[in-house]
Amino acid sequence: MQKRLANWGNYPAVASEENAFTQEDQLRHYVVSNDHMIARGNGRCYGDASLGKNSISMLKYDKMLSFDTEKGIMDVQAGVTLDQILDIIVPKGWFLPVTPGTKYITVGGAVASDVHGKNHHVDGAFSGHIIDMDVLIASGETICCNATTHEDLFWATCGGMGLTGIITRVKFDLKKIETAYIRQTQLKAKNLEEVIRLFDEYKHYTYSMAWIDCLQKGDSFGRSILIVGEHATPEELNDTQKKAPLTLPAKRKLSVPFNLPSFVLNTFTVKAFNWLYYGKNYKKVMHKVIPYEPFFYPLDAILHWNRGYGKAGFIQYQFVVSLDKKDGLIAILQRISDKGWGSFLAVLKVFGEQDSLISFPMEGYTLALDFPIRKGLFEFLDELDEIVLQHGGRLYLSKDARMKQEIFWNSYPNARKFADIVKQYNGNARFESLQSERLLLTK
C-alpha cells in the first residue's frame, strides 16, 4: 500500500510503497522481483535509514520460535519487538543483554543499528550477544551467519542499516536477573568536569548515563545528573515488591495525541530537570529501588512524545569522540550552548571498547540531543560535524537524516570495506534507503 512514512524524528516524510510478510517464501518472492527496497522495523530510528521507495515492513514477521528458560537463549523472527520479549522473559528471570532507551524496536532493528545501552562499557553492543542469525540476501538465498561463519556478512549486517539484506531470524543470549527492579543511584554533578570524573569513579556499575543541562555557562557548564544502576537482588526489595519480585505493577500510558508547538517539550523538560536537581533530589547522592521500566525506558511512558516537537520534526544529533578527545566534547557542547537551538537536555554516556566493522560505538564519550528543524539548522550541524571529524569521532547512522557523504566516508574507518561487502551480497544495490543513496553507500 502507498503510504506516507517518517521515522521517529518526523523528518523526512516520504511516499513509500509498503509491503508486509508473514511467511519467508512471500518475502523471498518479493525480494527477487523488486528493487529500491529497504527493511523497516518499528520506525524508531530518527532519520531516513529505513525509508525508501519500497519498504519491507517486518512487523508481521513476528513469531517467537524458542525460549530456553534454562540457558537463557531466545530465538525469534526479526519483526518481534523488545517489549514483547520483555513480557515473556522477565517473569522467567531473564533480561535483554543490551537495550536502547526505548523498548518499541524490533530485533532486526536492534541488529541493523547494532544498538547500545547504558551498559555498553561493560556488556558491549547488541552484536556481541548474537548466537546466530539468518539474512535473506538480494539473490533470494537465506544465509545463517555469526561471528565465525560467513563472518563478513555477519559483521556487515551488525550496524549495517539493512544494506546487506533482510534479517529474518535472530538467536541471542539473555541476561539472568533475580528481580524486575533496579537499584539506582542518582548523583548531582555541578559541571562537566565533575560528571566526567563521576563516570570514571562509577564505571564498575553495569548501567550508567547522565542528563546534561545544555544551557548552563561558566562554572556550571555541563551541570548534570548521573544515573547508575544494577539489577536489584531480592533482599534489596521492599515488602510489597518482594511478594512478586519478577512482576511489575501495571501502569497506564500517556500519549501525546497530536503535534505540539516545539517549545512545549523544552518547557516540560526544563521543569522536570530542575525539579530533580533542586527539588526532590536535594541530596547529592540518592539511592532507590525502582521497576526496570522507568529506569531503561523513561520516555516510553509518554507514547508519541516525538509529536511534542511539532510538525516540522526534529533531528537527533548523536556523536562519539574518543576518551582522549575530551576537548572535542567540550567544544561541541560550547557551540550548542551558545547557539541555544538544541533541546535543553542532552544524554551523555561513556562507551567501552568495541571491535566492529561499521557499528557506531567506539571507546569514548557519546552525546545525544534533539534539534527541532529550523532554517539554518543543517548548516549549523555541518559545522558540528567538522568538529566531530577533527576529533576522530563519528555520527550514529541510526539517528542521521542529513550528514554529508564525505563526513561519513572520512569518519568511519572501515567504510570502504563495508561498502565492498555490501556489494557482494546486495548485487545491483537492490536494497537501498534514502540514507544509503545520500551517503553514496549503494551507488
Added chain:
Amino acid sequence: MPTVLLLGAGSDMAVAIARKFASEKYDIQLAGRHTAALVPQQQDLQLRYGIQATSHAFDATDYNSHAGFFAGLPVQPDITICVFGYLGTQEKAQENWQEAAAIINTNYTGAVSVLNVVAESYAAKQQGTIVGISSVAGERGRQSNYIYGSAKAGFTAYLSGLRNRLFRSGVHVMSVQPGFVDTRMTQHLTLPPLLTAQPEAVATAVFKGVARKKNVLYVKWHWKYIMLIIKLIPEGIFKKLSL
C-alpha cells in the same frame, strides 16, 4: 482446556484470531495447506501464551479429505472458525474459468464441504460453535468483484441456514461480515483508513461475538449501515453505478 480449530490458519486474520483465543487460554489447532509454514506460528502461540498448539494439513478444495481430516484431529475442537478465502482477480475470473472456479470453490464449495462435517459432529453432540468469515462483498453483487461476492453470498446464506437448523441442538453459528481489513489479501489496494479494520480488531470482535453468542457480526459498525444503504438502492439505479 477448550480448543479452537482455525481453518486457513496462516492468514493474517487467523494469526490475530489465534493469538486472541490463546491469550484467553484456549488450545489452538492450526489447519492450512502448508503445515511447515504453520510451525513458527505454532511455536509462537505456545511460547507467548503457554497453551497447546498443533498444526494440521488441510486443503479447502480437497473435499474428499474433509471427513478424515476432522475425525483425525487429536481432540475435537469446541469452536471451529472458517477463515480461509480467496479474492482472486475479477477480470481474470470473467475470462478464465479456472480462476472463477478457484474463487467459488475456495469461498463457497470448500467451506460448505468442511462445515458440513463439523456441523454433523456438533449436532450429534448437541454442542459447539461454528464461526464463518464471510464478507460484506456478498451482500450485493457489484461489477468489481461479483464472482468473489457471489461465492461469499452463498456462504453467508449457508451460515444463516445452518444457524437456523442447529439452533435447537444448542450449536451456535456466527457469521462475520468484515468490510475492509488490512491484510495480505488487500495489500495491493489503497483502503480508506476510517473504514479499514486491523486484523486484531477483527479478532477481538470475533472473541466477544462468540462469548455473547452473536448471530451476525459486522466488524466496523459503519459497514452495517453502509450495506443497508447499498442494499436499498433500487436496481434500476444500481446497475448504472460504477461500483
